Amino acid sequence: MERLSEENCLSIFNCMAFYNRDKDGVLEAIGEEISKKCKGLPLAAKTLGSLMRYKKTRQEWQEVLNNKIWDLEEVEQQVFQPLLLSYFDLAPAVKRCLLYCVIFPKDHLIYKDHLIELWMSQDYLYSKGNTEKEIIGQRFFDNLAMRSFFQDFEKYSDGNIRRCKMHDIVHDFLQYLTQHECFTMDVKGGNNTIKPLGDKIRHLTLMLAPEGPLSCVSFSSCDLRTLATFDSEFNVVDSTLISQLKHLRTLNLSGNCIEVLPEEIGELVHLRFIDLSYNHDLKKLTNGVCNLYNLQTLRLFGCRKLESLPQSMGKLINLKYLYLWGCDQLKYLPKGIGRLTNLRRLDRCPVGGGKDDDEAFKLGDLRNLDQLQGGLEIEIDGDVKVVAGEGEKASPLGNKQLSKLYLVIKNREDEEGRKRSGSSAETLNFLRPHPNLESLYIRGHDESTAPNWIMSLNNLRFLTLEYWNECEVLPHLGRLSSLESLTIRHMKGVKKVGVEFLGIEKETSSTSSCITLFPKLKILCLYFMTAWEEWKGVEEWKEEDSHVTIMPCLSSLEIHFCSRLKTLPDFLQKTPLRTLGISHCGNLARGCQKGKGKEWPKISHIPNITVFPEYFDSDDKGEGIIEADDAVELTEWPSTSGGRVKA
Structure with a gap:
């Protein structure tokens, strides 16, 4: 291990020990002696410094310096001495x-x-x-x-x-501290048979188990509380192994090739935690899981072939965390999910894909899950309508302390499908979230207007809108007072972006009050708006009559794959932009030539500009292409031929 000089070691120690506090001459002198105990080890200096951050008096510092741990002579203890001091200081x-x-x-x-x-x-x-x-x-x-x-x-x-x-x-x-209680076994190259363990082992980690069944000789002599596998590929879990894990609380079988879990797993009544994530061949969850009444966490991330969950999921009354992100074949949830009133995390909620509608979880059932928090994705697939009378009730999301909400509407490409499924506006209006929401993503909206609640989200910081195929006018988002990042993609019906996007009304120009639009917006990204031609600012107003401030915090603007766009709004020259990126926008790139283009005065104040002018429409003859010497920032970019070119 590389050793530091005493001076560098002391510097690290002091940086940690005196973080956010004034240095003290007496403590510094004691600290210099303590840092010598680190013997030049960076981690030791960092750990001891972190420990001393909590010690306020000279006596406490002196006690650490004089601790008997420094007298231990074992080699391993010499490495662990600083860690032991910090460890013993813990509750x-x-x-x-x-x-x-x-x-x-x-x-x-x-x-x-x-x-x-x-x-x-x-x-x-x-x-x-x-x-x-x-x-x-x-x-x-x-x-x-x-x-x-x-x-x-x-x-x-x-x-x-x-x-x-x-x-x-x-x-x-x-x-070193847990050698009699925790054990890591490398079964690579073996026959996946777990050898007998000592009777004191409580937590077992298996490494590199190859493809095949996972079995055991005997667990009768131990009382395992944890079984975890890492970097393994076994595809079958032996039922005899499961039957010997009666007191197991935590089971991690993630990242394997398991196709079916044995029904005997339902006998492990003490299980609180199961992780089956990234078992890509798992198609169905055994009914036995529903007998695990103490289960708190069920993780199924990335089980991409998983098609259904057991109908008896409602029996898991203590379940708090259910993770289904990446389970793309899971089109609906069982009705019983609505009875899990202790559920705090449900990261994905697919609705509308169930064959038997009476057995499927509906949007209205979200109302019962009043403890949900964190992030939630609602994926609406197929025929989903707001049931008559439901729209008059309180929103099923209105009582949730969600910080992130993802709303994805699928399978509405044709007119018949939209009629059958009902209005996406009606569905989105029904899903009015709590006003404390911080992040919102809406994909697949097929109406011309935004949800009627979007402007009430006063705490919204991150917003992404994409694939609004019927939208011709962007929502009036400029009044969102907390918005920091806005991304808009695939709005194929939008031809013009004007002052309505900023939230400006006609009568605003005559008012004497000061208005700030997009007051906290820092990042603005506009992608794949293939019909977009104009971006109008407020050039028709006289500056001396205007009391409007626009995007005073904007630092980054990205515009990509907007081939028809020719102009930028005039207000950009008054923003504190630090970064501008433009690609696959041939017309706009031509207007942004340094010192030549019509748009250059609007962006000349920006220190970091990257324009990739080599991408034009197929019918573009390349006239007016920016020369390398005219580019504000020379950047290597992959060309269509596979080589690299300079912008």
Whole structure:
């Protein structure tokens, strides 16, 4: 392992230890001695610094410096000493959660929500008062992250951590602490037979099990709580193996080639967590799963051949998390899903594809799932109408604390299909979400107007609209006060974008009050608008009479595959744009020539402009193509012939 100099090691230590606090001369002196204990190891410096961040007094710092852990002579302890100090400083409940992370292989991507659900399945999280277990789990995770037990964080746009990794040394450290309770078995090249385990083993990880059946010699001597597989390909789970896992709480069989689960899985009544994700050959979920009354999490991500769920799913009264993203052949949900009143996450809800409508989950059944939160995709496929009288009731989504909503309407390409299915406007209006929604995606709307609730979403930050085939005028979106990112794609009926898109009324020009349109918009993307010819601004107004500010925060504009578009709006020259990207827009590219094009004055202030002028319509003779010297940014771009050209 590469060692740092004492100076660099101290720098890392101080960076972590004095984060968001003033340096103290006395503490700095003690810290210099503590950093020497790291012996030049970067992880040790980072971990110890993170530990000292929580120590406020000189006495606490002195106790760490004088701790007896530094006197341990074992080689492995010399590597683990700083980690032990930080580990011993954790609360017992947080320690348990950290130790459980050893079930993941080294360098494995750990998703925060997934990990919290695993902790819940082992009953490691206890609610305090009105604080829910999920919140406790997030606090534990943040605590461990702050103490540098995790690294390589990937975050969502709002700054929350999505996933991370664990340093190999931290993983070795956890294996050292859990060597009698957790075991990782590599069965590569064997016959997929699990050898007998010690009676103290509670958590088993299987690596690289090849294709074939997964069986066991005997689990009679142990009491497994976790069985997890990684990088494996077995296609059959032996029923005798299942019958010996009576106390199992967590079962992860994701990423294998399983076609059928044995019915005996229904005997594992203590199961809280099942992950069958990315078993691409799994077509049907066994009815036995519905006997797992304690089940909290069922993960079926990417089971692309899965066609149906058992009708008895309503028996899973404790189910909180049901993940179905990527189950493209699953066209409907069983009616019983509507009885799962504890359900918090349902990432995909297909409706309308059921053969027997009486046994299929309907849009109105969403009303019963009043604890749903996070993200939800509703996929409307086929004949879906709002039942008479339903439209007068409260929206089935109005009481949901959803942050993201994806509405996908399919199979309405022909007129007959649209008549049979009813109006998509009626359906969308029925699905009015809670006003706190932050992200919205609507695909396949076949009406000329937007849903009647879209302008009430005052907290909406991200919006994507695509395949609105009947839309000729873009919705009046400029008054969405929190919108930060807007993407519009495949609006083939739109020929002109004018002031109505900004939310400007005719009488606005005569008002004396100040108006800001798209006040927080940072990113605007416009793609595949094949009929679009004009983008009008507000050039007909006199500047001294105008009290309108447009897109004062806009930093990025992307326009692609809009071949008929010729002009840009005048207000762009007053925006703080930093990046402009244009491709497959021959007419517009010609107008954006540096110093020559008619549109150049509107964009000359933008520091980063990329135009790919080599893409024109087939009937374009190439007249006025931008020369490389005229391009604002020289960029390599794949040509149609497979080579690379410069823009």
